[in-house]
Amino acid sequence: MTSIFYKDEVLLREFNTNWKAQLTGKMSLWVDKYRPKSLDALTHTPRLTHLLKSLSVEPRDLPHLLFYGPNGAGKKTRCMALLQSIFGSGVYKLKIDVRQFTTPSNRKLELNVVSSPYHLEITPSDMGNNDRIVIQELLKEVAQMEQVDFQTASGAETGGLAHRYKCVIINEADSLTRDAQAALRRTMEKYSRNIRFIMLCESMSSMIAPIKSRCLLVRTPAPTTQETADALVKVGGQEKVTVEDEAILNTIAESCDGNLRKALLTFESMALNNEMCLKSSTALIRADWVVVILKMANRILKDRSVSSLVECRATLYDLLAHCIPAKVIIQELAFALLDAIHNDNxxxxxxxxxSVFDERLRLGNKPIYHLEGFIARVMCEVDG
Amino acid sequence: MSSEGFFAKRQKLSQPENHGDDSKPWVEKYRPKKLEDVTAQDHAVNVLKKTLQSANLPHMLFYGPPGTGKTSTILALTKELYGPALMKSRVLELNASDERGIAIVRDKIKSFARLTVSKPSQNDREKYPCPPYKIIILDEADSMTADAQSALRRTMENYSNVTRFCLICNYVTRIIDPLASRCSKFRFKPLDSSNALSRVQYVAKEERLQYDEHVLEKILDVSQGDLRRAIMLLQSTSKIVKHLDPPQITALTVDELAGTVPTELLNELVAKIATANLETIKINVREMIKSGWSGASVVNQLHHYYINSDQYSTAFKNKASWLIFDADSKLTNGSNEHIQLLNLAMKLADLYRKGL
Structure with missing residues (x-):
């Protein structure tokens, strides 16, 4: 339970590779079980659904796409639904290949590539600093390969359209290094006949301008509280959860701040913990680490001393050891502090x-310094 | 040997051009085929046109912002110099998607550079100038390592009798001095609106688009001199409205696709900042982040707003610019959009509080 939220990305990735199991509906999280699989099933932001539909009408000239929006807003779901509408349900038949790459310094790299007959999917953060190599080798290999025109045979399913391109989904495109992004530029243009990129990212600021100018930008807003609650009602109905008071759903939706995935995970764990029955008094389950951070924020404000800093350090190490990313810690901590402080200055x-320490966190590579620095700084500021 | 692989690739690519026009992005479809078609880069084009007559060409360094026609110019030039057949053996194009470490410079580039020039066929000689040198195009040269660049130095000089280099980059400062001094530099400036407009109009006419009156201006405004972005945007919008009745492109569709924040939202944020109430600012910023607006474009448009507005004093504008510059640099370093945006908004509010 502790780790289910911050690990949801990881979980998702694992589950993505297990689509088959999900399709049969066995042993999967509700998040995955009730993930819309086609464009028609998408719920919130009809504007976007309309856009994607008009793209799928004429799949031959699909542009490169760049989905951006906050976590849990449904970027991946929309992207897969779009592919489904173009290629048919074959896109959900996934398999994992292990590919090997050799860096110029002769180091061997292994990378898991998730692929279906129509697309493949890579996550740059899996390969760290060597993402440029992967982009160059893997994508050029795909890009230079002409798709064999086998769709005419199975034309019934895809509406007889022969699409000669393969789609490449790049998850977390904002974590691609500058070099890797630069490597993408010409590949995108040169091989646009054989390859289409669909990039998913949370922040567009770290995408270089040439990439942005080559893509159709698709903004994916988070669902509103009402939309989140509606989704919960729908899932609850199908899973036979008794909801005595709808207000609890609104509470869940609000606490998750537009992250539908988090909302569904919370909803599921709350339902399971309370024998599938939610009352308005049911306690909201928060991840342990969020509670820890809240407590830490309170301690920072109450006891501003060296000994308190030492205690914070222990907590920070504990959080980091539990694989909570430092950037998440600093964000949560900052907003927790912000809520607890009343003086404008x-x-x-x-x-x-x-903002200063968050930047340093990205540039440096030992998170504990910057987290501690931030705490010490805040203590000084509050002391005046 | 390594260059052979390259040619094989080229051939494979040049073949689909005949029948695959419909699935091509317009940026490729309307890439200028002749030097004359290159829009608005008169200085560079004039110099290059002279070389077409005199058959002598210096090493070249093209630099300028994206979408101004650097790659198009050199490709058009080589096409006019050699014609399609000879181009395959005379031109080597390498870009950032090719491995370009020091090893490649030493092997691939050097071995291509020192090849003697092949003899053009009778047919080619009649139609094209076919000057007696090869051209190596290093696209996106600013992403080459400094080591690889310095390995180029002697190669450029040694084989200058048979080979010319053309380096293309966005930031001329990333090219090491010794290389830059060996090249004649051409700066490609962002397209001015009238030239860009005529080009976009041409594309729109060719594709038989229907559009509202000021839509093309709007597209150019959004793309800020980047013609590629403008044409990309035009294609995307046309695709969206294609199945509507009538297929009319409106300013609204453009806004939606370009990822710019609508003016109303921006004005709301500015108004909230002006009240200097931190709680409401916090809520407003959170809403913006939740609806997925990109932090970079919010910062960009705030900048645009504050600098162009008349109601602020110079001192305020100065301070605001500093804050915006700071936020932008932090965002580019990949830090959290929510925190940065909130910081910017609160700092701006602080300026109001201090009564500037």
């Missing part, structure tokens, strides 16, 4: 230092 100072 202090608020401004907290946000300012959060």
């Amino acid at each position: 202090h608020k401004i100072a907290v946000v300012q230092w959060a």
Whole structure:
């Protein structure tokens, strides 16, 4: 339970590879079980659904796409639904290949590539600093390969359209290094006949301009509280959860702040913990680590001393050891502090230092320094 | 040997051009085929046209922002110099998607550079100038390592009797000085609106698009001199409206696809900042992040707003610019959009509080 939220990305990835099991509906999280599989089943933001539909009408000239939006807003779901509408349900027949790459310095790299007959999917953060090599080798290999025109045979399913391209989904495209993005530029243009890129990212700021200018940008907003609650009602109905008071669903939706995935996970664990029956008094389950961070924030404000800093350090190490990414810690901590502080000057100072240390966190490579630095700084600021 | 693989690739690619026009992005379809078609880069084009007559060509360094026609220019030039048949053996194009470490410079580039020039066929000689040198195009040269660049230095000089280099980059500062001084530099400036407009109009006419009156201007405004982005945007919008009745492109569709924040939302944020109430600012920023607006474009448009507005004093604009610059640099370093945006908004509000 502890780790289910921050690991949901990891879980998702594992589950993505297990689509088959999901399709049969056995042993999967509700998040995956009730993930819309076609464009028609998508719920929120009809504007976007309409856009995707008009793209899928004429799949021959599908542009490169760049989905951006907050976590859990449904980027991946929409992207897969789009592919489904173009290629048919074959896109959900996934398999994993292990590919080997050799860096110029002769180091061997192994990378898991998830692929279906129509697309393949890579996650750059799996390969760390060597993502450029992978982009160059893997994508050029795919790009230079002409798709054999076998769709005419199975034309019934895809509407007889022969699509000669393969789609490449790049998850977390914002974590691609500059080099790798630069490597993508010409590949995108040159082989646009054989390959289409669909990139998913949370923040567009770290995408280089040439990539942005080559893609159709698709903004994926998070569902509103109402939309989240509606989705919960729907799932609850199918899973036979008794909801005595709909207000609890709104509470869940609000606490998750537009992250539908988190909302569904919370909903599922709450339902399971309370024998499938939710009352308005049912306690909201929060991830342990969020509670830990909240407590830490309170301690920072109450006891501003060296000994308190030492205690915080222990907590931080504990969080990091549980694989909570430092960037998540600093964000949660900053917003927790912000909620607890009432002096305007202090608020401004907290946000300012959060922004400074967040940047340092990205540039440096030992998170504990920056997290501690942030805490120490906040203590000083609050002390005046 | 290594260059052989390259040619094989080229051939495979040049073949689909005949029948695959419909699935091609317009940026490729309307890439200028002749030097004359290159829009608005008169300086570079004039110089290059002279080389077409005199058959002498210096090493070249093209630099300028994306979408201004650097790659198009050199490709058009080589096409006019050699014609399609000879191009395969005379031109080597390498870009950032090819491995370009020091090893490649030493092997692939050097071995291509020192080849003697092949003899053009009778047919080619009549139609094209076919000057007696080869051209190596290093696209996106600013992503080459400094080591690889310095390995190029002697190669460029040694084989200058048979080979010319053309380096293309966005940032001329990333090219090491010794290389830059060996090349004649051409700066490609962002397209001015009238030239870009005529090009976009041409594309729209060719594709028989229907559009509202000021849509093309709007597209160019959004793409800020990047013609590729403008044409890309035009194609995407046309695709969206294709199945509507009538297929009319409106300013709204453009806004939606370009990822720019609508003016109303931006004005709301500015108004909230002006009240200097931190709680409401916090809520507003969170809403913006939740609806997925990109932090970079919010910052960009805030900048646009504050600098162009008349109601602020110079001192305020100065301070605001500093804050925006700071936020932008942090965002580019990949830090959290929510925190950065909130920081920017609160700092701006702080300026109001201090009564500037």
